[in-house]
Amino acid sequence: MSHGLALLLLLACAPAVYAEALTSVERATLPALPVADVQADLQTLDDQLIAFSPDQAWRLSADARQWQPLAWQGAAPRLLSLGGNGKRLFALAEDGNGRHLEELVISGNQIQRKPLAAWPSALTWASFAVMDDRLYVAGSASDGDKPVIRQWNLATPGTWADGPAWPSQATRGELIAQTRALYVVEDGPAPQALWRHDSEAGWQSKPPVPGERVPGSLRMLGQAHLLMLVRGNAGADAASPADAPARLMSYHTITSAWAQLPDAGAGAVVASGAYKNGLVWYERGADGVVHGQSAQLTAGKYLLKWMDWLVIVVYLASMIGIGMYFYIKEKRNSTSDFFVGGRSIPFWAAGVSLYATNTSSISFIAIPAKAFETNWQYMTNNLIAVLGLMFVAVWIVPLLRRLDLMSVFSYLETRFHPAIRMIASALCIAMQVGARMSVILFLPALAIATITGISVVWSVILMGVFTIIYTAMGGMKAVIWTDFVQVFVKMGGAMFAIGFIIWHLKGGVPEFFATAMAEQKMHTLDFSFDLTKATVWGFIFLVIFDVVLTFPKDQVLMQRTLSTKSDKEAGRSIWAFAAIMIPGGFIFYGIGTALFVHYKNNPERLNPLLPIDATFPLFIAAELPPGVTGLIIAGIFAAAMATLSSIMNSVATLISVDFYEKLAKNPNQKKSVLFAEVTTVMVGLVAIGLALLLSRYDIHSLFDISIELAGLLGGGFAGAYTLGMFTRRANSAGVAIGIGCSIVLTFIAWSFNLVHPYFYLAISILLCIVIGYLASLLFPAPTRSLKGLTIYRDVE
Numbered sequence: 160m161s162h163g164l165a166l167l168l169l170l171a172c173a174p175a176v177y178a179e180a181l182t183s184v185e186r187a188t189l190p191a192l193p194v195a196d197v198q199a200d201l202q203t204l205d206d207q208l209i210a211f212s213p214d215q216a217w218r219l220s221a222d223a224r225q226w227q228p229l230a231w232q233g234a235a236p237r238l239l240s241l242g243g244n245g246k247r248l249f250a251l252a253e254d255g256n257g258r259h260l261e262e263l264v265i266s267g268n269q270i271q272r273k274p275l276a277a278w279p280s281a282l283t284w285a286s287f288a289v290m291d292d293r294l295y296v297a298g299s300a301s302d303g304d305k306p307v308i309r310q311w312n313l314a315t316p317g318t319w320a321d322g323p324a325w326p327s328q329a330t331r332g333e334l335i336a337q338t339r340a341l342y343v344v345e346d347g348p349a350p351q352a353l354w355r356h357d358s359e360a361g362w363q364s365k366p367p368v369p370g371e372r373v374p375g376s377l378r379m380l381g382q383a384h385l386l387m388l389v390r391g392n393a394g395a396d397a398a399s400p401a402d403a404p405a406r407l408m409s410y411h412t413i414t415s416a417w418a419q420l421p422d423a424g425a426g427a428v429v430a431s432g433a434y435k436n437g438l439v440w441y442e443r444g445a446d447g448v449v450h451g452q453s454a455q456l457t458a459g460k461y462l463l464k465w466m467d468w469l470v471i472v473v474y475l476a477s478m479i480g481i482g483m484y485f486y487i488k489e490k491r492n493s494t495s496d497f498f499v500g501g502r503s504i505p506f507w508a509a510g511v512s513l514y515a516t517n518t519s520s521i522s523f524i525a526i527p528a529k530a531f532e533t534n535w536q537y538m539t540n541n542l543i544a545v546l547g548l549m550f551v552a553v554w555i556v557p558l559l560r561r562l563d564l565m566s567v568f569s570y571l572e573t574r575f576h577p578a579i580r581m582i583a584s585a586l587c588i589a590m591q592v593g594a595r596m597s598v599i600l601f602l603p604a605l606a607i608a609t610i611t612g613i614s615v616v617w618s619v620i621l622m623g624v625f626t627i628i629y630t631a632m633g634g635m636k637a638v639i640w641t642d643f644v645q646v647f648v649k650m651g652g653a654m655f656a657i658g659f660i661i662w663h664l665k666g667g668v669p670e671f672f673a674t675a676m677a678e679q680k681m682h683t684l685d686f687s688f689d690l691t692k693a694t695v696w697g698f699i700f701l702v703i704f705d706v707v708l709t710f711p712k713d714q715v716l717m718q719r720t721l722s723t724k725s726d727k728e729a730g731r732s733i734w735a736f737a738a739i740m741i742p743g744g745f746i747f748y749g750i751g752t753a754l755f756v757h758y759k760n761n762p763e764r765l766n767p768l769l770p771i772d773a774t775f776p777l778f779i780a781a782e783l784p785p786g787v788t789g790l791i792i793a794g795i796f797a798a799a800m801a802t803l804s805s806i807m808n809s810v811a812t813l814i815s816v817d818f819y820e821k822l823a824k825n826p827n828q829k830k831s832v833l834f835a836e837v838t839t840v841m842v843g844l845v846a847i848g849l850a851l852l853l854s855r856y857d858i859h860s861l862f863d864i865s866i867e868l869a870g871l872l873g874g875g876f877a878g879a880y881t882l883g884m885f886t887r888r889a890n891s892a893g894v895a896i897g898i899g900c901s902i903v904l905t906f907i908a909w910s911f912n913l914v915h916p917y918f919y920l921a922i923s924i925l926l927c928i929v930i931g932y933l934a935s936l937l938f939p940a941p942t943r944s945l946k947g948l949t950i951y952r953d954v955e
Contacts, residue, residue, distance in 0.1 A: 189451025201432025242287030251285040290336035378433035384767035416762035461780035467789030474793040482629025510735020515642035519802030530751025541744035547706035552733035560726035574883040576891035583876035584817040597849035627843035645797030652794030704924040878927025897931020
């Protein structure tokens with residue numbers, strides 16, 4: 160009760176959400192256009208601003224002080240329409256041979272023309288958009304005809320394929336791609352209609368442009384915004400005059416909300432285009448002179464206050480303190496102490512640690528971002544996984560706990576062959592370090608960089624080094640007990656964020672649910688049979704193979720159950736894990752929904768320059784009061800460090816037990832512990848390096864990337880456990896063939912983008928099971944005793 164009152168007091172005292180925009184606009188003057196009649200089309204290609212007249216072209220110099228002429232390779236065509244995505248530029252051009260669609264490429268100071276496949280009919284106009292290696296073109300054969308959209312594969316050029324034409328009577332429109340969807344802004348008087356198309360929903364009408372867009376000013380910005388100059392207002396009965404003032408406005412493609420940016424706007428615009436992080440245009444002043452303007456969006460950093468730093472420092476110091484406590488107390492003379500905590504961990508602490516490890520920074524940052532962008536479909540995995548964990552608690556975990564293992568891959572050696580153990584262990588190490596640690600380390604670094612202004616590079620190093628120190632010092636006991644503390648830190652911060660948003664909604668809880676339900680943001684269960692989507696059937700398929708049959712493959716999770724006092728306690732730890740999973744899932748997906756409701760009401764508070772994965776960190780930095788921001792930043796640290804420390808310790812266990820103790824001459828306990836400590840440090844440093852590499856790429860969703868990599872790397876060895884524990888006939892030769900074939904075939908499925916990334920892991924496991932079992936039939940059956948190695952306890 161007292162905790163609830165404290166939360167209400169904090170919410171009541173928290174300042175209301177600000178109404179002003181977070182981004183600012185920096186203006187600069189551009190040199191005069193070199194074309195006398197100012198009929199220019201401004202385009203960006205490889206960060207260069209190009210001005211095209213109907214038959215000439217110029218490039219803005221690097222210092223933005225002069226226009227430099229560009230020569231055409233061959234005769235200059237007459238350009239009718241231009242467009243692209245900033246990296247590739249396309250044109251509808253006319254020459255002596257008629258009208259053609261072609262790509263324009265700049266080489267040195269020369270423009271080269273590369274013709275595309277012929278359009279089925281003569282074109283009078285065209286608008287271009289590029290998405291997923293496909294070029295989309297809207298056009299028509301005559302001005303009076305309804306436009307059509309066709310697509311062309313840029314990766315494997317062929318012929319034009321019919322695309323989806325928007326359901327309107329408009330004769331023309333401007334096409335653009337953003338957030339894996341096509342958008343069309345129709346020509347005509349204000350308000351101009353806005354249409355959106357994706358593969359799932361088809362064409363949908365969206366809130367119209369609040370006025371009339373300035374031709375040429377429509378552009379994509381960041382991962383989820385459209386930017387344009389808009390004349391007049393939505394209530395205008397007719398088109399705004401060409402010399403009417405224009406406002407700089409953004410449209411957020413996820414919340415479908417319009418926002419006006421803090422800028423003086425533009426006068427009588429005669430030419431406009433996209434450039435860097437904003438727009439450029441030329442406007443005719445009252446004196447009749449044409450002036451060039453550049454408007455670039457910028458966003459400051461949200462520096463932490465002293466209260467925030469105090470909370471963070473106390474948190475980090477306590478983590479180091481726990482590691483040091485166990486380093487001094489335990490002395491760690493045996494690998495059992497370092498890897499499995501002397502098998503003395505109570506089941507409830509192991510269960511909480513299982514949840515802490517399973518809810519990394521991916522849960523704290525990427526899952527809210529995914530729910531913000533889409534809905535709760537991935538929550539289905541939590542619901543179904545709980546049922547799978549019940550089976551694991553009763554059958555799987557007690558079996559392995561009785562074997563008294565430290566590396567779960569020791570089972571594969573006993574059941575099959577040492578080579579199978581080492582292959583599977585090596586694949587697991589690659590998956591954990593490559594697919595999980597790098598993403599988990601990069602996400603909180605993104606949050607820190609967003610909030611404090613510290614670069615992502617230094618943020619990655621800071622996070623990695625702190626985690627390395629307390630993990631290497633404290634071993635498994637430090638990992639589990641820091642996990643225990645971290646769960647309460649991150650869950651407390653997450654619940655406060657949801658409560659803060661709902662508290663500041665004018666309509667409170669009813670408005671929150673009304674907005675979320677109207678936009679289907681809480682939609683969870685998808686029973687369709689579409690393999691390209693995350694459906695209930697896909698999650699059932701995944702849970703059966705990834706949880707029920709192959710839970711032992713995850714050394715990170717299994718190591719906690721192996722640290723308990725008995726096989727009964729091990730099973731109870733899984734029950735504790737399952738009990739926390741569903742409410743925890745509702746909290747993290749609820750954050751994403753709360754963010755959607757908040758930013759739909761306050762679109763000006765978004766920063767178009769940040770990736771979608773930075774939405775929650777942005778909210779933490781810009782909206783929450785001092786002290787609370789520090790608490791939630793500590794929660795982000797906790798989410799990342801709990802999983803990072805677990806993976807570091809587990810990977811060190813695998814390298815030490817599966818490789819060092821197998822290959823080293825005369826290893827003893829002290830040498831093994833020292834090797835494990837050094838290995839922990841090295842694994843952490845490798846993860847830091849991979850996270851820094853990851854930071855160099857503009858990734859749409861790190862949640863999807865982590866799932867994809869885990870499927871490609873993790874399924875090959877996971878099926879070996881099913882073959883070992885659920886069959887009597889599988890043998891080492893057949894399992895080896897199954898592992899190799901499953902990896903190859905899964906990579907083939909990935910290369911052709913055949914199914915949703917969530918299916919890769921289950922497909923790889925299934926392939927390993929089927930191929931491994933069939934291949935085992937080609938070799939003699941196992942002759943060794945299988946007692947205690949399968950679920951069939953009577954087998955000798």
